[in-house]
Amino acid sequence: ASGDSAPKATLALSTLSNPFFADLRDGAQKAARTAGIDLAVVNAQDNPESQLDQLRTAAVNGSRAVIVNPVDSDAAKPAATAVMDQGIPLIAVDRGITDRTPGSFIASDNVAGGRQAATLLAGLLGGAGRIAVLEGQPGASATRDRGAGFLEELRKHSGLQVVASQTANFDREEALDVMANMVQAAPDIDAVYAHNDEMALGAAVALGSRAGKDVKIIGFDGGGDALEAVKAGTLSGTIAQSPAELGRQAVLQALRAIDGKPLQESVPVAVTTVTSKNVDEFMNKAKES
Amino acid sequence: MNSTATGISRQRGFDLKNFAANNGALIGLIVLAVVMAIASPAFLSAQNLVNVGEQVATIAILAFGMTFVIVAAGIDLSVGSVAALSAMASASMVAGWGLPEVLTIVAGLVVGALAGAVTGIAAAYGKLPAFIASLAMMSVARGLTMVISDGRPVEAPSQVAALGGDLGPIPVPIVVLVIAGLVAAFVLRFTVAGSYMYAVGGNIEAARLSGIPVKRVVVLVFLLSGVFAALAGMVTAGRLDSVQPTIGTGAELDAIAAVVIGGASLSGGVGRISGTLVGALVLAVIRNGLNLLNVSPFWQQVVIGVVIALAVLFDVIRHKNTRL
């Protein structure tokens, strides 16, 4: 299935059970269609070992460029090696690969995003307040980076205090229950920082009428539902990535690789702090791309 | 192999003393609740108790359906996926096909029943082990959910959203939980079909030679499990006001655990809805309490494991039976 037909590339995603990555895939597929590339999409369901297996497969199935969205930056090393050893150009998207330099790295910076979230909260709360954190899946790199950046920045604001921090595994349903429980123990929280939009939306349901008013909720990712919620005021903000743009840029790099052109080592895609002030503008821009 | 003495034999009327005597896990639950109440003043607040009730709803409803299957000596790994598929399919039918809103919930239940029936037919007529038939359905139903929704959440239809609302002071999920529990207990305890389930689970060969339609019973238990899963899926969607394609991921283990904590045996023939409810409450109370106590997420997992083991230990000590 290679040679005569359209040049083939593989997009290895960490998961598809999250709209963020569905958007990333859509951006990539749209760009691939435009460019005339046959883009295979595989889904590791957040299992780094599956991803390794999938990339090994991609290395032998005739792909001329491989785009990987690592499940975990550390665990992606051998997978990257497997692809690069076959002389196939590798493009990392959303998460980097520890100790390996792919041909191109396209990402928004999760640690920076965490810092931005803290800065946003500090502003919203006037520098003082009690914060609850909804953590992502324990052990996932997004959980670590978004948490680390946030706490790092938070140290600069002595008035801000994390009073509870619990995991809801990036899941909306779980966040609903966990948030409902947390507010029983800590009823007087002023804000919630969730490691992704799904959990932020679950927390908003749990907080009901308090959401966005006496409890500010900040999400992460900038997905469709979250932007609507920001517009409606139940979320106070989200650290928006542009997943479709990430996907598009990745395919553009893949195209360069297939055409034998040199790759851009690093393609930064901006992380935007979206609040009610700029949400319309952001949504319009997203629609265009 | 000895099995517990909590068969249907003792199920005559409701009798609190009898109930407690047959539900070792109930003692575990009470101990757990007392510990939580002492550790966290918020635990016994009215609002928190309502929360626990609401949080137990999904898992308990799934587990009620699972009880039929386990009583008949089967296992159903597909409940979480079927919950998602049913909620998603009904939402899509309303949005996409213009299905009348009133039929939303019925449509969801029908999808659940179909999925369950397919699993049951594969197990009964295809003679697949229940584990494999339901594992296959778990994968198929989740895949179909993703295909239908393209992996994105869908807005909950108004009927489904109503399942997440309140009825006066009481959240609708609790109302649904109670009704579902009563229906399930009624079926298991009073109907011929329920008696057949115990017989099939107790000794499938003896049941068959007595003229009991064993295959139809097997299809029925999976079908009912599918219906209850669909209900649980729609309750979850209602609570979130959004149909997530990931609804119920991993819920099968929780549901099975609730049934087993409640005193049922995976080798069949034993199990009761009241026990299952206790089992589901044990799980919900641990999680609620650990959140209240703000135990670090990592240690939470350790504690949850230990508490599950202890809760069942109460049951086992009472019965002194070995079951592997």
Place this chain on the structure above:
Amino acid sequence: MNSTATGISRQRGFDLKNFAANNGALIGLIVLAVVMAIASPAFLSAQNLVNVGEQVATIAILAFGMTFVIVAAGIDLSVGSVAALSAMASASMVAGWGLPEVLTIVAGLVVGALAGAVTGIAAAYGKLPAFIASLAMMSVARGLTMVISDGRPVEAPSQVAALGGDLGPIPVPIVVLVIAGLVAAFVLRFTVAGSYMYAVGGNIEAARLSGIPVKRVVVLVFLLSGVFAALAGMVTAGRLDSVQPTIGTGAELDAIAAVVIGGASLSGGVGRISGTLVGALVLAVIRNGLNLLNVSPFWQQVVIGVVIALAVLFDVIRHKNTRL
């Protein structure tokens, strides 16, 4: 209740015809492989076959350990978590306590054995159902892994990293897989302990009355399952060159599925390592093939479910037995 005819009775020497006749799933696997080979020319390439071998390693090693447990009529849900705990603990001991590098793998296996033994003791002496004992361990071991690592991946110690390397042209995971399989088959087929496992699973009461130390057998099967899980965990860490705290999440269902696809019965007394290997290969080949064929990820889940059901159907048709 009829039981399958694939007991150990027929296990005398190796005989390909006999092997095929007793492994309906093998036919399923062959059909699957032929279909894949026709559909994708890349499937039969040497490199891809090596890939499949490497990809099957983790799940097969877990499943070998699981086979002991299932033969003895138990179930072990903790294998994925124990894999992670063992790998993480050994890495931490090397890094933190300055354990000599040579002992890395031994330390990992010891941790796995301990975790397994605890589950086994809870099941045998605490009389917890195996489902509950291992579910509790699943939660505890995962929690401890997170606590030890603070949720962060740790660099793989050199000994562990070597498990992910190559031995000449052959990847080490394949070598480990083969050795683990031979050891497991030897234990199950030739040792007294192996016979005891079949006896306990086939009729626990008869085993007890024959003076077989039933409890010690139960502890042993879980201990062995823990050891094999630890090995699988370290192979995974070696392949990834990094010890992830999430290793093996959800792997328990895959491992059980491999054992059951391979012809074992969850009601115990039946099961073979060769069958388990076939079962694991069925799972690996489907996944590999669907990736090669570029089937959309959502539809992949649907296809995987259907293929698992079909693979087992081959086995069932051969045996005409009803097992639920």
Place this chain on the structure above:
Amino acid sequence: MSEPLLRLVNVCKAFGPVRVIEDVSVDVHPGRVTVLLGENGAGKSTLIKMMSGIYQPDAGEIHVAGEKVSLPDVKAAERLGIATIHQELNLVPTMSVAQNISLGREPRRFGVVDRKELARTAREAMARIGMNLDPAANLGEMGVARQQLVEVAKALSLDARILILDEPTAALTGAESAALFAVMDELKARGVGMVFISHHLDELARVGDTVVVLRDGHVVTEVPASTSEDELIRLMVGRQLSEQFPRRPRRRDADAEELLRVEGVSTGGLVQDASFSVHRGEVVGLAGLVGAGRTELVRAIAGAEKRTGSVTLCGEELSANDVGAAVRAGIGHVPEDRKHQGLVLDAPVKHNIGYATLGRTAKAGLVDRAGQRRRAQDVAQKLRVRMRDVDQHVRDLSGGNQQKVVFARWVVAGSTVLLLDEPTRGVDVGAKVEIYELVRDVTDAGGAVVLVSSELPEVLGMSDRILVMSEGRITGELEAQEATEDAVMALAVSNSHSDASAERAIDTLERETRERA
């Protein structure tokens, strides 16, 4: 007399409030056989379970070779040289014959099973009772009788000083029993002490030396084994039994209506082209050697086994492989293996009795709980099922009482044609008569019965006609008047091309005849 090998001294045992054994003393002497005799539920099995380390007495002492011992578990009893054949089979169906025979005592080298030795042990053990099954054959695929023989071989291979046999002959035909008795004679000569339980009174004088009669957990008396059967019955049940076979075989009424017609029935297994019919008021006996295919034929008729050919009941053809349809049409089937095919052991008596009538008596899909309980109580009383109440789990009933529960199911169902496969296996003489009376009631009411039994006297005493099977085929039909044991046996081996079993059967037949003379 020599010092007893084993003594139970004033032992007592209660389960909860129920006192099952009270103040019982039993001696077992070397080279002698102590018989325990009593009705179903008298406490025989409970007593021997105390000898083999399964139960511990609540009071009293156990002495082995003059020393007081405690038997906390099976291994402890085994170490003292006590081997037991339990009433219920204790074998692993998924393992081979050889593995079962050496279970728990595998010949080993460095922890590895010595397979050659394993097979040799098995062959040797089987040879002692004149059996030659393939040691590698899967046990689960065999009928109850063969499994019972394996169980016997297993116990004999222990080389015990004390051998306890709890109803070893219940599932055996005369030929196999005779082989077993021959081995027991040998063991006696070697000084092994034995305890023997059987409900076949004719066997007692053959193997026993002394008979301990139990009633309701008490020792009534101890008498020599030569005591007459009538006297033993009187001691055991406390009254005289009217008649052993309360039904007179009769020549078929020429114009009696045909009730059941079996035509050209074959199964995937052994049974080939079986045809016969059964008329109203008739009892048709099915005789044959172990493994002749009687069970398979009966199961095929009941819809429990795949079949070709036709089965017609009252002119209606029954669909193959559909037990439910057969039950609805009026067939009742008592399977040969009560534990695996007849009962849900962990369900109460009332449910077990009611399984076949649940649907029929339901109102609007709801179980008629009160009615089911009442009907169960009535029939259990009629059959004298010894139990606490109908809520007791069947597992806790004695073996013979469990058998009655299976029978009771079809009495409640009011079946018109009963297919009885070894219906009196393990049932005491008194209760046997009650079951025979029920058979008579069925035929008197215009029903019919197909009776499979390995007890030839039972077949001869109850049947109007006897069909004899051999190797899966019906090889002959005898009217009650012309049927004798010899005539039946001749037909039973007629079709046998397989040498060993036929020769063995003829051998034992000849030996039995000689002994009787």
